[in-house]
Amino acid sequence: MARKKGKAGVPDFWDELKKGVRLTLTPTAVAGLDSLAVLWNTSRSDFVERVGRGLIPVLYLTDEEREQLESQAKTENIPTVVLASRLLREKLAELEEKPQ
Numbered sequence: 151m152a153r154k155k156g157k158a159g160v161p162d163f164w165d166e167l168k169k170g171v172r173l174t175l176t177p178t179a180v181a182g183l184d185s186l187a188v189l190w191n192t193s194r195s196d197f198v199e200r201v202g203r204g205l206i207p208v209l210y211l212t213d214e215e216r217e218q219l220e221s222q223a224k225t226e227n228i229p230t231v232v233l234a235s236r237l238l239r240e241k242l243a244e245l246e247e248k249p250q
Contacts, residue, residue, distance in 0.1 A: 164199070182231040189235055209238040
C-alpha cells in the first residue's frame with residue numbers, strides 16, 4: 151500500500167528530501183513499471199526509490215534469456231514482467247540455499 155504524501159520540504163519515510171527527476175520511457179516500460187509497483191504493493195515512485203536503494207533486486211538477463219522470457223510470456227498469455235518477477239524470486243531462493 152502506498153504511503154500518504156508528506157509535507158513539502160519535510161523528509162518523509164527516508165529521512166531525506168526527494169528530488170524531482172524526469173525519466174523518458176516507452177509505453178511498454180511504463181506499463182511494466184506500473185505492474186511491478188502493483189506487485190510490490192507500492193507506487194511507481196516508491197518502487198524506483200527502492201530499486202535505487204538496493205532494496206529491490208534487479209535481474210539482469212542476456213538477450214537470449216530475455217527472448218525466451220518474452221516468448222514464454224506470449225505462450226502463457228501473461229505479462230513479461232510477471233514472469234521476470236517469478237524468475238527473480240527463484241534465483242534469489244537458490245542463492246539463499248547455497249552455503250556461504
